Amino acid sequence: MSSHIVFVLLNLLAAGVICGLLYWMQSRHFSFTKRVFAGLGAGIAMGAAFQFSYGVGTPIITLTNSYLDVIGTGYVKLLQMIVIPLILVSIISAILKLRDLGSLGKISFLTIGSLITTTIIAATIGLMMAKLFHLTTIGLNYTSAEFARGQYLEGSLDAAKAVSLPSMLLSFIPANPFLDMTGARKTSTIAVVIFAMLIGIAAIGIAEKKAEIFKSFAHFIEVAQAIVMRLVTIILRLTPYGVFALMAQVVANSNYQDILNLINFVLASYSALLLMFVVHLSIVSACGFNPLRWLQKVFPVLVFAFTSRTSAGAIPMSVQIQTQRLGIPEGIANFAASFGSTMGQNGCAGIYPAMLAFMIAPTVGIDPMSLNFIASLLAIIAVGSVGVAGVGGGATFAALIVLSSLNLPVALAGLLISIEPLIDMGRTALNVSGSLVAGTLTSRIMGETDHAIWSDSQMDKLDQQDLQH
Numbered sequence: 155m156s157s158h159i160v161f162v163l164l165n166l167l168a169a170g171v172i173c174g175l176l177y178w179m180q181s182r183h184f185s186f187t188k189r190v191f192a193g194l195g196a197g198i199a200m201g202a203a204f205q206f207s208y209g210v211g212t213p214i215i216t217l218t219n220s221y222l223d224v225i226g227t228g229y230v231k232l233l234q235m236i237v238i239p240l241i242l243v244s245i246i247s248a249i250l251k252l253r254d255l256g257s258l259g260k261i262s263f264l265t266i267g268s269l270i271t272t273t274i275i276a277a278t279i280g281l282m283m284a285k286l287f288h289l290t291t292i293g294l295n296y297t298s299a300e301f302a303r304g305q306y307l308e309g310s311l312d313a314a315k316a317v318s319l320p321s322m323l324l325s326f327i328p329a330n331p332f333l334d335m336t337g338a339r340k341t342s343t344i345a346v347v348i349f350a351m352l353i354g355i356a357a358i359g360i361a362e363k364k365a366e367i368f369k370s371f372a373h374f375i376e377v378a379q380a381i382v383m384r385l386v387t388i389i390l391r392l393t394p395y396g397v398f399a400l401m402a403q404v405v406a407n408s409n410y411q412d413i414l415n416l417i418n419f420v421l422a423s424y425s426a427l428l429l430m431f432v433v434h435l436s437i438v439s440a441c442g443f444n445p446l447r448w449l450q451k452v453f454p455v456l457v458f459a460f461t462s463r464t465s466a467g468a469i470p471m472s473v474q475i476q477t478q479r480l481g482i483p484e485g486i487a488n489f490a491a492s493f494g495s496t497m498g499q500n501g502c503a504g505i506y507p508a509m510l511a512f513m514i515a516p517t518v519g520i521d522p523m524s525l526n527f528i529a530s531l532l533a534i535i536a537v538g539s540v541g542v543a544g545v546g547g548g549a550t551f552a553a554l555i556v557l558s559s560l561n562l563p564v565a566l567a568g569l570l571i572s573i574e575p576l577i578d579m580g581r582t583a584l585n586v587s588g589s590l591v592a593g594t595l596t597s598r599i600m601g602e603t604d605h606a607i608w609s610d611s612q613m614d615k616l617d618q619q620d621l622q623h
């Protein structure tokens with residue numbers, strides 16, 4: 155045990171040196187993107203070194219990761235802490251500045267419409283890749299872990315069957331907005347968005363009759379937003395450290411034998427994910443923007459989503475990057491990031507359920523390429539993608555809704571438990587990319603994009619704030 159402590163201390167010392175190097179890069183004003191990329195690379199290298207030196211699942215790695223978790227998960231929790239205040243004040247502020255309820259309706263329609271549409275495209279791509287790679291659950295064997303996972307999914311089936319479009323829509327209504335501000339429900343984020351919209355609309359209603367009160371309220375929201383955005387900026391500076399710790403944990407805990415056993419599904423999944431990324435870049439290009447430059451600007455939030463596996467936690471960084479790098483107004487950026495974290499998730503609610511359904515359908519004698527099956531599947535995915543939680547487990551819940559609606563055996567989804575984290579990383583990055591595309595598209599159609607910010611070839615504002623403070 156004493157030797158374990160020595161090795162753990164050496165591991166933590168190495169991690170501390172890397173964090174020191176990341177701080178040195180910040181003090182020398184390296185760009186935010188370069189620091190995030192450095193954190194990602196250092197995390198991969200350290201995780202691989204741990205696994206090579208100690209092996210998977212050893213006590214040394216487990217104890218080391220528990221300390222790295224303070225940095226990684228601690229960073230994610232800080233971001234989650236700021237999500238609700240950011241949504242609340244930013245959306246109220248946007249509506250107060252907008253003063254046009256017609257525009258508010260258009261923004262909501264365009265944002266949600268683009269999210270659902272891209273999810274249907276993603277599901278179609280998932281089916282294509284599943285067919286191309288000949289995916290099936292026939293012939294796969296259960297391990298004890300996979301059996302336990304299958305039992306868990308069976309136990310969760312009732313909750314999934316209880317979900318319908320009317321019940322989902324009702325869940326968006328904030329019966330107790332203060333409860334939703336704690337994130338107690340899967341749809342709490344959308345409920346807070348709606349609550350903020352209603353407050354903004356109510357405030358606009360008194361703008362003329364009670365001008366002084368409206369002015370005071372608008373000033374209060376302006377002050378609150380300034381403080382919240384400053385807090386977001388402070389937390390985002392920790393991104394390279396969080397990405398480093400999260401990536402080191404993921405690589406150190408990866409079981410490469412499990413990955414090799416299901417390599418066909420891994421390759422098919424990432425082929426679908428990459429192809430959908432190409433679709434996203436094509437939409438960006440159709441909006442008149444350089445897709446490679448767009449990708450360069452949004453890279454940090456995609457890396458965070460990939461390593462953290464939380465769409466909801468990515469909201470603050472997504473809003474910051476949309477407004478300060480892409481030139482998207484705060485209102486549209488908040489709508490896109492907030493709605494995109496709980497509905498229309500291209501990876502978790504589109505590609506993943508479609509591929510699972512394709513794999514499982516033959517076990518009950520259904521041809522997964524029949525037009526009736528595909529039409530039913532895409533329709534269920536479109537509806538089921540509304541209200542999927544933007545944290546770990548969202549893809550599983552989406553898959554349960556789809557599989558149960560098609561009367562397919564949900565327990566077979568447990569066969570993929572060993573590679574679930576690896577696939578979930580790519581799915582989450584695609585989810586966040588989809589919300590960024592929704593914001594870009596909506597802003598372009600509304601004619602609200604600030605092209606001066608988009609075209610700025612100088613240091614982005616995140617880096618400027620590092621220089622100023």
